[in-house]
Amino acid sequence: MSSRLKVLFLVQKDQRVILDSLYDAIAQNCDCDIRWLGRDEQANLKRYFSRHVQIEKYDRILFFLRFKQEIRQVAFLRTLPNIVILEHDAYQNYIKCKYAGLFSKHYRQLPWVRVISSGFKVAERLRSEGVDAVFVAKGYDQKLRDLKLARDxxxxxxxxxxxxxxxxxxxxxxxxxxxxxxxxxxxxxxxxxxxxxxxxxxxxxxxxxxxxxxxxxxxxxxxxxxxxxxxxxxxxxxxxxxxxxxxxxxxxxxxxxxxxxxxxxxxxxxxxxxxxxxxxxxxxxxSFDLLGREVVHAMQAPLRPWCHIGWLQRQRLRWGI
The missing domain is CATH 3.40.50.2000 (Glycogen Phosphorylase B;)
Incomplete structure (x- = not known):
């Protein structure tokens, strides 16, 4: 692998939070092919990859897609090596909401995946469950600044x-x-x-x-x-x-x-x-320009070995047994 990672970066179109500056900063710190996926493309990643992606070109495949879509496609994700997931919502794994416990279940089925979590304690808890989790905090777009206005x-x-x-x-x-x-x-x-x-x-x-x-x-x-x-x-x-x-x-x-x-x-x-x-x-x-560098650094270290998983092992991973 060269010193400059070749990364396929998949992000969602029409995201509620505007994170373009973070994406730009990530791209500036690696050899980045960023793709903006619409709802239909996120819902059928197998089709998208078969039509548009040559997996062997990339050292890492970085996902920042809707968790709701991601968890429905584990069978396909298990066919992909070198996955890293950037996740800002994994705190929902540990609170009372519809995704409680589902992040843990999802990552158990993808044991070679690295998760970059925006919560320090969340990353720590995921690691205690056997997940390859790394902490990189949330931050802000450096375009936001003090304009010295009257604070009325x-x-x-x-x-x-x-x-x-x-x-x-x-x-x-x-x-x-x-x-x-x-x-x-x-x-x-x-x-x-x-x-x-x-x-x-x-x-x-x-x-x-x-x-x-x-x-x-x-x-x-x-x-x-x-x-x-x-x-x-x-x-x-x-x-x-x-x-x-x-x-x-x-x-x-x-x-x-x-x-x-x-x-x-x-x-x-x-x-x-x-x-x-x-x-x-x-x-x-x-600032996002600094955090983009941290995200790329978090992807650099070797990932856990990827391997095809048989049916019995998939069931054990799914249910944590």
Missing amino acids: IELAFVGSTKSVAYSGRKAMLDAIGAVEPLQVMRTNSGDAYLHTLNRIRFFVSADVGMGEYMIKNFEAMACGCVLFAYDQGEEESRALGFIDMNNLVLYRNLDEFRKKLALLRENEQLANEIACRGQELVQRRF
């Missing part, structure tokens, strides 16, 4: 609360909104989102029960907000360099949130220092 929205969250996986988020935001002037907002991507973040003084992230920090945390910090983030635990925070009341504000319940908010309302200098240190942290570690 004191307290806000920008994003979705509709998914079942976000039920804890919605409950916490509702609780905060009942006692504080919290605005829960939606915007279009791009400039509208950038300008909205730049108007917010205190950004309220409420990733309750998720076990990892979602992209919005990094985006808010990059734009100079003081980030209030639901505490995902000491190990997750330490892995990211998150330090309470230093570069963000962590809270575990409504009372703690309100006490820290009251303190920062009274101490503008401390609030400014937290915002500045948070911005410096994400600029130094979590």
